[in-house]
Amino acid sequence: MKLWPLLCLAICLLFRSGLSQRVVESLPGLPGGLPFYLETGYIGVGESEDVQLFYYFVESERSPKDDPLVLWLTGGPGCSALSGLLFEIGPFTFDYKTSTRSRPTLKLNDYSWTKVANIIFLDQPVGTGFSYANSWEGYNINDYISTTESYEFLRKWLKLHPQFQSNPLYIAGDSYSGIIVPMLTLEVDKGNEAGLEPRMNLEGYVLGNPLTNKSSDLNSRVPFAYLKGLLSNELYESAKTNCNGEYINVNESNADCVDDLKAVNMCVENLYEANILEPNCVVQAPESTVADARDRALINQDRPLVLRPTLRARRAWCREYNYLYSYIWASDIAVQDALHIREGTIEKWVRCNKTLSYTYTVTDVVDVHKQLIKRGFRALIYSGDHDKVIPYVGTQLWIDSLNLTISEDWHAWFVNGQVAGYATLYSSFPSLLTYATVKGAGHTAPEYKPEQCFAMISRWFDYFYI
Numbered sequence: 069m070k071l072w073p074l075l076c077l078a079i080c081l082l083f084r085s086g087l088s089q090r091v092v093e094s095l096p097g098l099p100g101g102l103p104f105y106l107e108t109g110y111i112g113v114g115e116s117e118d119v120q121l122f123y124y125f126v127e128s129e130r131s132p133k134d135d136p137l138v139l140w141l142t143g144g145p146g147c148s149a150l151s152g153l154l155f156e157i158g159p160f161t162f163d164y165k166t167s168t169r170s171r172p173t174l175k176l177n178d179y180s181w182t183k184v185a186n187i188i189f190l191d192q193p194v195g196t197g198f199s200y201a202n203s204w205e206g207y208n209i210n211d212y213i214s215t216t217e218s219y220e221f222l223r224k225w226l227k228l229h230p231q232f233q234s235n236p237l238y239i240a241g242d243s244y245s246g247i248i249v250p251m252l253t254l255e256v257d258k259g260n261e262a263g264l265e266p267r268m269n270l271e272g273y274v275l276g277n278p279l280t281n282k283s284s285d286l287n288s289r290v291p292f293a294y295l296k297g298l299l300s301n302e303l304y305e306s307a308k309t310n311c312n313g314e315y316i317n318v319n320e321s322n323a324d325c326v327d328d329l330k331a332v333n334m335c336v337e338n339l340y341e342a343n344i345l346e347p348n349c350v351v352q353a354p355e356s357t358v359a360d361a362r363d364r365a366l367i368n369q370d371r372p373l374v375l376r377p378t379l380r381a382r383r384a385w386c387r388e389y390n391y392l393y394s395y396i397w398a399s400d401i402a403v404q405d406a407l408h409i410r411e412g413t414i415e416k417w418v419r420c421n422k423t424l425s426y427t428y429t430v431t432d433v434v435d436v437h438k439q440l441i442k443r444g445f446r447a448l449i450y451s452g453d454h455d456k457v458i459p460y461v462g463t464q465l466w467i468d469s470l471n472l473t474i475s476e477d478w479h480a481w482f483v484n485g486q487v488a489g490y491a492t493l494y495s496s497f498p499s500l501l502t503y504a505t506v507k508g509a510g511h512t513a514p515e516y517k518p519e520q521c522f523a524m525i526s527r528w529f530d531y532f533y534i
Contacts, residue, residue, distance in 0.1 A: 090408040098174040113220040122198040124189040137235040143243025146421035148197030149189035156514040157181040172393040179522035210427035242512040246278025250436040272446030282431040288462030343510025349386035444498040452509030488520040
């Protein structure tokens with residue numbers, strides 16, 4: 069009987085500390101038990117552990133004790149880890165052939181990165197996915213706070229999973245996480261230098277379609293459009309001359325430049341920025357028309373949405389059709405119960421939360437990459453070559469600015485005898501940086517070319533090159 073008060077105390081302390089880990093054995097929409105290990109949970113971070121960060125952890129299907137451990141941060145900021153898991157690199161995705169609007173079904177992903185790596189998919193920053201805070205102050209966040217809280221999460225996660233402390237560790241992510249991942253990687257290394265426990269076996273980082281230097285990345289959209297044949301030679305040369313190579317924050321008094329950029333916009337307005345091979349669709353809801361293309365489905369989620377291609381592509385398919393399934397599935401109470409979501413902690417799940425109280429404090433992390441190169445880390449940077457959100461043109465520019473030695477010049481890489489992209493290997497002993505493009509892929513690459521991206525990451529983990 070004397071043990072009971074101690075047991076109650078332990079349970080209370082565990083809940084207050086924000087620690088909870090549960091194994092998921094089955095999921096609605098996927099027949100039978102899961103053929104892989106899936107764990108979900110919350111870890112409290114910040115002052116008084118007010119912020120509760122939710123995660124999905126999938127063990128490698130090959131060799132959990134030997135394969136790398138990857139912390140995956142989906143971009144946004146505010147895009148759920150579940151989005152990265154379902155649509156990019158996770159072990160299951162939607163079966164679009166059998167899914168209906170009322171009952172989405174799942175299937176296994178033959179090209180899941182969890183076949184070669186243990187991956188923690190983290191809902192960060194707070195307010196993303198199923199992560200929440202117990203006070204409104206906890207939701208006030210910026211790039212530095214996001215980095216610090218993600219580092220605290222990782223330290224606590226490894227303390228709870230000591231069997232993975234010796235695995236090679238990689239920090240990874242895509243899109244806006246191009247800002248956070250390098251900062252977090254540097255913080256982990258500095259923590260190791262300071263002797264913080266647990267010591268992490270940090271080997272490098274991985275970035276897909278990454279925002280790195282906001283000004284340069286966005287400015288590269290016009291040269292990208294020209295290189296992809298979306299602009300005439302005459303229009304591009306005129307814009308380059310009249311705008312002096314600067315296509316953002318244009319002085320309105322420069323009428324020639326303004327007129328040229330209006331013409332540029334007309335050339336690309338019917339194209340989906342995330343992949344220029346697809347149509348730009350508008351989402352219409354009662355009493356509103358949402359014009360922003362990045363994630364319209366989260367707007368007016370409680371109202372019926374109608375996805376419509378633009379007038380020039382009336383019969384075209386829209387990628388947002390795929391995304392709607394995630395809202396239906398993740399909002400299902402049975403799904404949330406299976407994932408062990410704490411009842412009442414979020415108002416509703418959205419794929420990408422555009423209402424975060426987020427302050428953008430960092431716009432350029434090129435210098436952070438330079439520090440990481442000096443510290444001897446491996447890096448893989450990849451771009452979908454049809455992505456206009458963060459064009460490969462801008463990514464190549466900042467990589468060139470690192471002034472690294474080229475070990476393997478620009479060359480094609482292949483999957484199943486077909487060109488899958490092009491790559492360059494850079495070195496600055498003992499660091500190695502691989503840059504790869506993925507042919508035909510958009511923002512972000514694994515969603516569009518899963519087989520090619522799986523081959524890319526598998527080769528890079530195992531052989532250090534593609």
